[in-house]
Amino acid sequence: MHVDVALFAHLAAFQPDGKGGRAPRSFELPDGTTIAEVIETLGLPDQPRVVFVNGRHAEEDAALHDGDRLAIFPPVAGG
Template sequence: MKPHHRHDEPMKLELKLFATLRPYLKGTCEDGTLEVPDNTTVADVIELLKLPEEQVRLIFVNGRHADRDRELCAGDRLGIFPPVGGG
C-alpha cells in the first residue's frame, strides 16, 4: 500500500542514478531523496535533472521496468541506467 500523500505538498521519491549518470545527483538529491510535484512523470524527472536523453536507457520504478510517461507516486523508487557498453 502506498503512503498517504496530500496533493498540496511535494512528493518524495527515492532516486538512484547508475554509472555515468551518478554525477547528475550532485547538488540535487545527493541523499537519494527527490521532492517533486504531484503528477510528475519519469520524463519530468529526467528533464529536471538535465539528464542527456541519449544517456537514459533503462528505467525502473519499484523494481519494475517503466516508460518515460509513467506517472510517479509518493514513495516510489526510481532507478535510471545509462547504456551499457560491451566488450
C-alpha cells in the same frame, strides 16, 4: 510527494548534490510528476537508458507516486 531517485554509472554525476554514487537521493516533487519530467529536471543526456520504478520496468511517460523508488540505468557499449 517524496520520490527516491538512484542514478547508475555515469548518470550518477547528474545528482544535484554533485557527490555521485548510486545511492538514492530523496526528491520532493509535485503530485503527478512524470519520469520524463524528472529526467528533464536532472538534465540527463539523451542516451540509451532503462528506467525502473520500485524494481520494475517503467515507461518514461508514467507518472510517479509518493514513496516511489526511481532508478535509471544507462547501458554502455561492448559485447
